Amino acid sequence: MPPDTESAGAAGGRDEAENPGPKGGRDEAEDPAGGPGPPPRIPLPRVSVEDGGLPLPAAGRSGPLLLEHPVLKSLLGAWALAACSPEESAAVEEHLGECGACADEALRLREAVVLLQRPESLDLDPALRTRVLEGCLERRPPRIPVPEWATPYDAETARLDALLQDFGDSEWHAPVRLRWFEAGGAASRRTTVAGVLAHLLTVDGLVAVALGLADPLGDIVAPAPAPASRTEAYWRASHYPPTRAVRGPWREQSHDIVRTVSFTGSSAGRMPVPYGDFELPLHDAMLDRAFECWVHAEDIADAVDYPYEPPAPRHLNGMIDLAARLLPGVLAARRQAGLASSGGHRHLVAAGEPGRSLRLEIEGSGGGEWFIPLDSPAAVGSAEHEVAHVALDGVEFCRLAAGHVSPAEAAAGQDGDREAIRDVLFAAASLSRM
Structure with a gap:
């Protein structure tokens, strides 16, 4: 064999040994001689468990996993x-x-x-703010303290403002029905969440004007200084329904009222605040505005399907006390208008003297007992002259006084003179207004 041919053959053998290709790497099936042949360059696919005839692994383990510590x-x-x-x-x-x-x-x-994973609601306790402030003030009294009779208004406006802070446009325009009780029965007025806040703004303006602050109505002239007429005038003067923009003026006015009564001091509590056909001293007007702020905050919370708690017990007690003190005058006005009993059992009672009385027992948070004189607003309620007894839960009584519960539907325990009980329950509902 020639040397060049032998060299080429040796080189070719080395190439096949070092780089087995398809020609030199046929498997046993492809080898025409049937020899074993070298291993394939690309591994063949594995046989599946189902096709291999082997038992399948168990679906579950008979015992726990064996894991290290x-x-x-x-x-x-x-x-x-x-x-x-x-x-x-x-x-x-x-x-x-x-x-x-x-x-x-x-x-x-x-x-x-x-x-x-607490099972109860994650909403803050409504009394938390009061407790935190009291704890702070015990350590460092304020230089200008808020009078005690103004703290319910301060607390309720702060709670309502906290509820409103995350509202979107849809919540501000959610429908709300204001409810109250008039001489002939239940009454209502349809508005929105923003409209309710506008109502609070205009009626709180009565207190603001009495304190020398700006009137939120501005140049708008109301036909009468009564709360309802002021609200209607504000609504009519708006080119569009009230929007979330009303929150700023309302919040600023509430802060100004609290700041002003704090600088004025407790001596200003007897300053008269006119409500149109009646007036209240400033300390009672502040309680009245706190009560209405809570009631309408509940209206707003119901409209957006959000829970809302009653006021702190001591604030609720002050609101109930105001309603109980107003009941004799409302009862006398209803009697003069022919809406209450004419007084078949009525006796002439001198001012300051005890007369026939109804014992109003308020249970639960903010509760207590009040004796309501039945014959004259100038008379004094007396346990010795008790002719009837009514018992209600504190929140239920407040909803009756707000016109949200009718006298016939109020959950009240009753004992004694049925006519006197009926008159007092209807008088409590008549405390409400728009």
Whole structure:
């Protein structure tokens, strides 16, 4: 064989040995001689379990997983949150019966999870603000304190403002029906959340004007200084329905009122505040505005399907006390208008003397007892002259006084003179207004 041919053959053999290609890498099936041949360059696909004739793995494990201690310890947090698989949970729970340190840690984690998943509402306690302020003021009294009779208004306007701060446009235009009780029965007026706040702005303006502050009506002239006429005048003067822009003036006015009465001091509490056909001293007018702010805040909360709690007990007690003190005058006015009993059992009672009385027992938060004189506003209620007894829950009585519950539907325990009870319940409902 010539040398060049032999060299070429040797080189070709080395190439095939070092770089087996398709020609030199045929598998046994492709080898015409049937020899075993070299392994393929690309592995063939594996045979599936189903086609291999081998038994399938069990669907579930007969026992817990066999995991090391560090792995089991790292699973304790997920186990406490119920985020482990069933096999992992079984392994962890078996380990907890053997390892005291992990069992203690698991107990602490479970207690932490309970704190994170409180069953009660996450809304703040309505009395929290009052408690925090009282705690702060005990340590550092304010230089200019808010009079006690103005704190309910301060608290209720702050609570309503907190409710409004996250409202979007849809909430501000949610429909609200204002309800009250007139001489002939229930009355109502349809508006929006923004319209309710405009109503509070204009009626709070009566207090603002009495304190020398600007009137929110501005150049708008109301036909009468009564709360309803002022509100209607404000609504009519608006080119568009009130929007969220009303919140700024309302909040600024409420802050100005609280600031002004604080600088004026407790001596200004007897300053008269005219309401059109009647007037109230300033300390009672502030309670009245706090009461209406709470009632309409509940109207707003109902419109947007949000829970809203009653006022703090001591503030609620002050509101109930104001209503109880106003009842004799309202009862006398209804009697003069022919809407109450003509007084078949009525006796002439001198001013300051005790007369026939109804015992009004208010239960629950902010409760107490009041004796309502029946024959004359100038008379004094007396337990010795009690002819009737009415018992109501505090919030139920306030809703009756707001016109949200009719006298016939009020959940009231009654004993004694039925005519006197009826007159007082209707007088309480007549305290309401738009």
